Amino acid sequence: MNEFSQAIRGGDYEGGGAASRRVKELLKKVGADPAVVRRAMIAAYEAEMNVVIHSHGGELRARLDAERLVVEVVDTGPGIPDLEQAMRPGFSTAPAAARELGFGAGLGLPNIKKNSDEFEVQSAAGTGTRVRFVIALKPAALYGSGRRSLEIRGEQCKQSLRCLSACPTQAVRVFRGRPEVLDYLCIDCTACIAACPTGTLTLGGPPLPSPPPEHAVLAVPAEALVQYGPGVTAEQAMAELSSLGFGEILVTAPWEAALRQEVREEAQRDNQPLPVISPACPAVVALIETRFASLVPHLAPLASAAEAIAATFAGRPLYVVVSCPSQRTALMEAGTTPAPQTVLPSALRDILQPRLRRNHPTTRLGHTPPHPPPDLLRVTGLRHVLAVLEAIENGLAEGIRVVEPWACDEGCFGSPLLGEDPFLTQSRYDASATLRVSSNAAPVATPRRQPFKPRPGLRLDPDMARAIQKLSRIDRLRRTLPGSDCGMCGAPTCASLAEDIVLGRASAEACVRQERSGASGVDQEKKT
């Protein structure tokens, strides 16, 4: 039986390590690779000693199958009040007794994470802590690339199941109430991250070091320089960045341009299958390798801009701001030393935002930024149109004079009634060319005959008092629903189902999940 569980006693420093030893025996039994054993031991021992040092006691459960080792370490409390803090390297609440023995470096949880392929920790003050980690037994090469940076925070999953249809390679499963990702299919794109309403699927990253190591290099993509809202220009953000103490700071855009140029030249070569596909986006490269094997020869044999930067600055501490898991994976696989550190745009924002506020008190809403935004902003695709309209409503579209929103991607070229991808269709139309037409009518814009007016919104009841009653019934009902917005009842969200039930459009038993999760859903609602 490749499975066991062993009790861990809180405060039992003498016995600490016994459960990890059994994990090791388990791995040795199947002849696991020494590197795997090594990673497993670091993770298991850290997790086990956490229970000894910090908790009333708990248990380590290990399960081994042909592909992976799954370890769960649970304790009965007192729990971690602030998980984010606990994950920060160097943060520790270990008592003096533990520190004397060499524990309490504040590296436990980060160490577990670093040495596992999947890592998850759940905890709250007053309850217990549960750490789960997975270590793949086989070298990733067996599955092709298979090394992913996407992070799963399973405890946040509400089973909306949107990730399932969003994933372009069908790599996601939600079998046990939380997502699992098949590494050999995952291309580290952002489809599931964008679809997930609860932040379960995400990308994590450390804070920016302050001060940075000597001679450290920071590579920033343009998008990370213009994320500070209206009124803050890329130049201002760069000026702030320069004061952080990095030896060298560079923007990735020129590196991307250099790659583009090189890819163009690649297309000039004889025998090169056309079109040449640029490897600028590592997620697309992984997609092609996963789903479009016949197109692999079309990929220009070049590394992404971030990898080129890593190669150029090999030997120096390098920090790269990445916008997606695939960039992180590409950098990790590039094999340059020291391994580049990846930083999220949010880590940059956390540091720069307060400084920008302090140093540029005049750049806030109502102040015209020195860098004029485009005269006309063309927005296409409903998802983006919605986001931009919301931004305008919230006063965040400072300085933009004209907006031209289109519901379909790339405007009407993106109509599903055309049957072809909008980018392809549009590529055949040259807007600057004059088509010979047989009409001489001068194009004009004409005024509207009916004024615009808001549509009447939802009316729960013609009678105001009864409408208010219904509103509170809807609200009560909504709280009893699972909140997963799974859509299996036929309504798009739990809130809309609550409304439909109260308005008599749906039956009170419409929710297919309520029996299982409804009761606990109510409990959870009360707790939070």
Added chain:
Amino acid sequence: MQLELLAQEIGARVCSPGRGVNVEIDQVYAGDRISDLLNAAGDHALLVSNLSSGHLIRVAELMDVPGLCLVGGQTPDEAMLAAAAEHGTLLMVSRAGLFETCGRIYQALGRGGRADG
């Protein structure tokens, strides 16, 4: 360098012989934090530490570390000696402190690296 030889060179007393005389190490790491030691541990490493708790032995056991060096003339207790013997970990004790022990190891390795050493 061979562990036994290194012990001799730095004037450390070998309390538990470990896996035998032929164990070669190519990495030395000194530290007092278990997490650091775990990360540095490997099957060709010598760990040097002020710690003398059973956890040092446990790290060695879990991580297949062939050698441990205690410093400051600490005497390992019976349990530690027994554990070291059981897991085949070479246990040496240096009378010097951590800093000086590391200095001696550095020198010894420097000499050992040369042909005449």
